[in-house]
Amino acid sequence: MTDNSQTAEHHASQFDLRVWWQILQLAMDFRWHAAGLAAIAMSIASCEVLLPYLTGRIIDQVASTGFDRRLQPLAGQYAVVVILLCLAILGFILLAGRIATGVSFQIREACFHKLQHLPFSYYDRRPVGWLLTRLTSDCDRLSRIIGWSLLDCVWAMTMVTGISVMMLLLHWQLALFVLAVVPPLLAISFLFQRRLLRSARLVRRANARITAAFNESIMGVRTTKALVREAKNLEEFQHASGQMFQHSLQNALQSAVYVPLVIAVASVMTGLALWQGGLLVLAGGMSIGTLIAFMNYAGLFFEPIQQVARQFAEIQMAQAAAERIQKLLNTEPAIADSPDVRMALAKEQSTAPAGRAPDGGPQRIESIRFAQVRFAYENGPTVLQDFDLEVAAGQTVALVGPTGGGKSTIVNLLCRFYEPTAGRIELNGTDYRRRSLQWLRSNLGIVLQTPHLFSGTIRDNIAYGNLAASEQQIFEAAQLVNASSFIQDLPRGYDTEVGEGGDNLSTGQKQLLALARAILADPQIFVMDEATSSVDTETEHLIQTGINQMLQGRTSFIIAHRLSTIRAADRILVIEAGHIAEAGNHRQLLQLDGRYRQLCLNQFNPNL
Numbered sequence: 001m002t003d004n005s006q007t008a009e010h011h012a013s014q015f016d017l018r019v020w021w022q023i024l025q026l027a028m029d030f031r032w033h034a035a036g037l038a039a040i041a042m043s044i045a046s047c048e049v050l051l052p053y054l055t056g057r058i059i060d061q062v063a064s065t066g067f068d069r070r071l072q073p074l075a076g077q078y079a080v081v082v083i084l085l086c087l088a089i090l091g092f093i094l095l096a097g098r099i100a101t102g103v104s105f106q107i108r109e110a111c112f113h114k115l116q117h118l119p120f121s122y123y124d125r126r127p128v129g130w131l132l133t134r135l136t137s138d139c140d141r142l143s144r145i146i147g148w149s150l151l152d153c154v155w156a157m158t159m160v161t162g163i164s165v166m167m168l169l170l171h172w173q174l175a176l177f178v179l180a181v182v183p184p185l186l187a188i189s190f191l192f193q194r195r196l197l198r199s200a201r202l203v204r205r206a207n208a209r210i211t212a213a214f215n216e217s218i219m220g221v222r223t224t225k226a227l228v229r230e231a232k233n234l235e236e237f238q239h240a241s242g243q244m245f246q247h248s249l250q251n252a253l254q255s256a257v258y259v260p261l262v263i264a265v266a267s268v269m270t271g272l273a274l275w276q277g278g279l280l281v282l283a284g285g286m287s288i289g290t291l292i293a294f295m296n297y298a299g300l301f302f303e304p305i306q307q308v309a310r311q312f313a314e315i316q317m318a319q320a321a322a323e324r325i326q327k328l329l330n331t332e333p334a335i336a337d338s339p340d341v342r343m344a345l346a347k348e349q350s351t352a353p354a355g356r357a358p359d360g361g362p363q364r365i366e367s368i369r370f371a372q373v374r375f376a377y378e379n380g381p382t383v384l385q386d387f388d389l390e391v392a393a394g395q396t397v398a399l400v401g402p403t404g405g406g407k408s409t410i411v412n413l414l415c416r417f418y419e420p421t422a423g424r425i426e427l428n429g430t431d432y433r434r435r436s437l438q439w440l441r442s443n444l445g446i447v448l449q450t451p452h453l454f455s456g457t458i459r460d461n462i463a464y465g466n467l468a469a470s471e472q473q474i475f476e477a478a479q480l481v482n483a484s485s486f487i488q489d490l491p492r493g494y495d496t497e498v499g500e501g502g503d504n505l506s507t508g509q510k511q512l513l514a515l516a517r518a519i520l521a522d523p524q525i526f527v528m529d530e531a532t533s534s535v536d537t538e539t540e541h542l543i544q545t546g547i548n549q550m551l552q553g554r555t556s557f558i559i560a561h562r563l564s565t566i567r568a569a570d571r572i573l574v575i576e577a578g579h580i581a582e583a584g585n586h587r588q589l590l591q592l593d594g595r596y597r598q599l600c601l602n603q604f605n606p607n608l
Contacts, residue, residue: 020322022326023142023322024146026106027099027146029102029106030099030106033099033102036091036095037095037154040088040091040092040095041092043084043088044085044092044155045158047088048085048159048300049300051085052293052297053166054077054078054081055289055292055293055296056170056292056293056294057074057289058071058075060287060288060290061289099146101143103143104139107143107325110329111139111328114328114329114331115328118331118333119333119334119335119417120418122331122333122334130208132211133204133324134325134328137207142318142325144318145314145318155307156305156311157304157308159303159304160301160304163301163304166297167179167294167298170294171286171290174273174276177272178269181265181302184265185266188261188262189312192257195254196254196255196258199247199250200251200318201323202247202251204320204321204324206243206247207244209244210241213236217237269298273294278291335418335437337436337437338434341359341435344436345436347360357439359436361428361430362428365427365428365525366392366393366428367390367391367428368390368425368555369426370387370390370425371426372387373386373420373423373424374387374421374422375387375409375418375420377418384409384410384420387406387423387580389580393524394555395556396569396570397569397570397571398557398566398573399557399560399575400596401574401576401595402576406578407575409578411559413425414527415440415441415446415527416437427440442521442523443523444523444526445518445519445525445526445527445554447515447526447527447529448514448530450507451502451511451513453501453502453514455497455498455500457498458487458494458498458513459495461498461502461517462474462478463520464517465518465520466520466521466522473520474516474520477516478494478512478513478516481515481519482545483509483512483515486512524554524555526551527556527557528556528557528559528560530559530561563599563600566586570585571584574594574599576595581594581595582594
């Protein structure tokens with residue numbers, strides 16, 4: 001199972017407002033909702049602050065005059081405050097729910113948008129589960145915090161301020177006695193915040209490992225069963241789950257101690273205030289109604305403090321999620337258009353003449369050149385060393401050779417999934433980093449060894465690379481690659497659901513649909529990476545016929561271990577250790593009696 005500990009981030013141990021400020025920027029579309037929610041929170045707090053005062057007034061009125069008409073104005077005021085409180089609470093719930101769901105959508109959309117623009121190298125270093133955690137549990141936690149917890153803090157601060165003012169007005173000496181509890185509470189919060197934040201980060205990392213383990217187990221279930229590895233997988237999962245349990249327990253225990261400790265300190269102070277207030281009543285220094293109002297305030301004073309303590313613990317735990325989301329959103333794509341290209345795109349957007357690309361360069365790719373290209377994957381050995389290659393438009397170039405020789409790296413660099421660490425790749429004599437990335441990718445057609453289909457119909461998958469394609473164009477693309485015959489034999493034809501990943505179809509059928517999808521995009525350059533290696537001979541013939549149709553008039557790069565599929569290639573390159581060991585067409589390479597001939601002998605027979 002994947003252990004993504006190498007991807008664990010290292011953050012400061014202190015609460016970081018800068019992290020939260022960036023996350024809050026994602027909620028700017030809901031700023032008016034948030035302002036309304038803050039106003040409602042203050043209204044709720046104001047109503048709750050008024051109720052003890054009115055209660056004390058009513059008690060003193062009853063104590064002095066009994067139940068008479070003079071009590072009615074106070075009772076009416078009390079009823080109005082209660083009604084306003086109920087309406088404010090209803091508005092609070094509705095607005096907070098709207099903000100929570102909206103912010104969750106905004107964060108997920110921002111993360112998904114970022115993931116769509118990050119290069120392959122980003123995914124090379126991060127397991128799927130690590131990424132899924134950010135789009136699921138991290139987003140959920142942050143949306144709850146922004147929608148509820150932060151606004152709870154507005155309510156709490158308003159409550160504390162209002163109650164403090166009322167207590168000082170009722171009896172300032174006793175109020176100072178109660179307020180003396182604030183410094184100890186701040187000290188307790190400071191002591192716990194580092195521990196809560198550290199354990200919360202450990203919980204989030206463990207959760208990412210478990211998500212990755214689930215993903216690997218589900219994706220590799222066939223391999224697991226074939227190798228009878230269920231028991232070992234369970235043991236590895238129990239280890240990851242055990243770490244999650246330990247970290248979660250530690251975090252829960254810290255929270256369980258922190259909040260009750262705040263409550264205990266508050267309760268002791270409330271009891272002392274009641275004792276002092278009782279003595280004042282007995283001495284005639286305070287009325288019973290004022291004491292009751294004051295004690296209500298004393299009790300209410302610690303309620304928002306306790307709420308802030310709970311929310312503070314939640315925010316500490318959520319900061320780990322906020323840091324992870326921030327790190328993802330702040331990741332700059334290593335491969336992107338340069339400032340000059342972006343300026344050219346903006347300039348040509350409305351005035352691009354016919355025959356010119358959106359970046360102002362020529363639309364037609366007449367030549368491709370690898371010039372002294374070197375490349376090494378991150379923290380890996382050099383794969384290509386001073387690699388040179390020139391390809392003219394319309395040529396078919398086949399890449400053969402041992403696994404790990406650099407064949408896939410060459411086409412990945414051509415597609416600009418990665419960029420050379422040294423040297424240049426030129427299109428029409430211009431470094432392709434000076435051309436639009438979107439323009440280049442839109443002129444590529446790629447068919448991989450294991451094609452990926454998306455959930456939906458056959459029609460949806462063929463049209464995936466050209467959403468503007470008409471029904472007739474979809475049918476013609478399927479016919480061109482010999483896919484129409486099997487599609488028409490299906491019960492629902494082009495409306496047949498392919499299933500998740502195309503599981504309802506055979507490998508050969510998926511490959512034919514991938515070819516149709518590629519041809520529908522009408523690219524200038526085709527890249528085929530082992531497109532026939534996983535199919536039977538009959539299906540290989542169908543696919544090869546479709547490939548021959550696709551390649552007419554287009555530049556193409558074919559990676560193949562089945563040498564029967566590349567005999568007609570204009571040039572065949574034998575790639576070994578990042579170099580071109582041999583080059584020529586099929587007949588020329590056989591006459592060399594070198595590496596290519598040996599590969600052919602291994603696959604076929606000496607009678608060539």
